[in-house]
Amino acid sequence: MANAGAKTRALAAEIVDAVANGGQSLDAALAQQEGRVLPGERSLLRMLCFGVVRNHWQLQHWIGKLIDRPLKKRDSIINALLAVGLFQLWDTRVPDHAAVSQTVEAARQLRRPQLAGLVNACMRRFGREHLVEQLGGTEEVTWNHPAWLIEALRKDWPDDVEGILEANNARAPMWLRANAKRQSAAEYQARLADEGIAADLLAGIPDAVRLREPRGVDELPGFMEGDASVQDAAAQIAARWLMTGNPSRVLDACAAPGGKSGHLLELGGEGFDLTAIDSDAQRIERVRENHERLGLNATIMVADASNPGEWWDGTPFDAILLDAPCSATGVIRRHPDIKLLRRASDSNDLSALQGAILGALWQVLAPGGRLLYVTCSVLAVENDSVVQGFLETHGDAVEDALLPNNNVRDLMRRKACGYQVLPGTAGLDGFYYACLVKKVS
Ligand SMILES: C[S@@+](CC[C@H](N)C(=O)[O-])C[C@H]1O[C@@H](n2cnc3c(N)ncnc32)[C@H](O)[C@@H]1O
Structure with missing residues (x-):
């Protein structure tokens, strides 16, 4: 379908804007919009939204360097789209030319054709000026966390604060809980192995199984029948x-x-x-x-x-x-x-x-x-x-x-x-x- 990629970027911007400026939760905003994206684009949409929200302060720092005047409040959607655009150039395998053309087209889909040129110019400057290499900025930018939270973590965990901040910015693994009424974690691990799914156990948390790569639940043996559930091992x-x-x-x-x-x-x-x-x-x-x-x-x-x-x-x-x-x-x-x-x-x-x-x-x-x-x-x-x-x-x-x-x-x-x-x-x-x-x- 023509412009499916642009539509995904436009939707990502709408979701990010709903979170950053509308106070909506990412899960709720995604649930509301996910039905509008083509099934083949769903994982790209999620990856963009999670990545942009996770790296909010860094991306806003770069946007601040790239635009001469802040965007008007009514154009906050373009600020979100710029973040989606820069994130693709910085931290994804999307080829740069596709990232730029589809993000620029997304500005038109978002009914801001007058700002498409700005999006184009910012994304091209981002690469030219090697902004990725110019890290720095405030602590918020360095750690991609709000200052109050960095402060609170430092107060409670003076020796561990950096490890916590780093862990918060990492992608979480997928943990399962084997249903102890049906089988042990080791038995479920073997069932996964039969399906070609590699997984590990953890001493101390007897029902937990950690997948080496995340999977859709429909790929997990017996999931629909209740043989296993998705749950972080710490919650178990x-x-x-x-x-x-x-x-x-x-x-x-x-x-x-x-x-x-x-x-x-x-x-x-x-x-x-x-x-x-x-x-x-x-x-x-x-x-x-x-x-x-x-x-x-x-x-x-x-x-x-x-x-x-x-x-x-x-x-x-x-x-x-x-x-x-x-x-x-x-x-x-x-x-x-x-x-x-x-x-x-x-x-x-x-x-x-x-x-x-x-x-x-x-x-x-x-x-x-x-x-x-x-x-x-x-x-x-x-x-x-x-x-x-x-x-x-x-x-x-x-x-x-x-x-x-x-x-x-x-x-x-x-x-x-x-x-x-x-x-x-x-x-x-x-x-x-x-x-x-x-x-x-
Ligand atoms: C951390 S979640 C619980 C997660 C759940 N135990 C699980 O393992 O799936 C906290 C829950 O507390 C509920 N909650 C908040 N205030 C409550 C109250 N006064 N009485 C009962 N539930 C409340 C929320 O609706 C929310 O579902």
């Missing part, structure tokens, strides 16, 4: 940990889209009773879909975890998983838009919400029961600060620092209370874990 620590106590009545208090609740069901034995709640009615549909694919059942409810009075039936839970809403600063490599969408003040608001949910759920935990507090944040204010504050005000709570196995210890950093997996460690996402036990009076 949760269910194994909570299940070490062999609980029979369990609450997953922030369950959507259902990754960890599916894992809990896979590990649960006869009579295992899981209640999965989430306050987001749309997202909870994903929990139903995920459980259906696995062929497993839980009681699923739209409910506010901070207000059990509205939904709790009065029977205490043996174990609770609180995978709390958080800044998601541990999963930036999978969601680079977090760098653009989050604000410095978010973490304090989240910390208050996390503390409120934790306090409310404590009331529905049985004496002797365990609550696993989890976030995919790397910021202390949402992690050990929340748990420490809780322990100081709840005399019936103690931390159980015993990890589910010895190998997982190598993947985690001990905090004042709880443990942190830093992003990039053994190819994992960043997660925080703290296990709390309710004393029997």
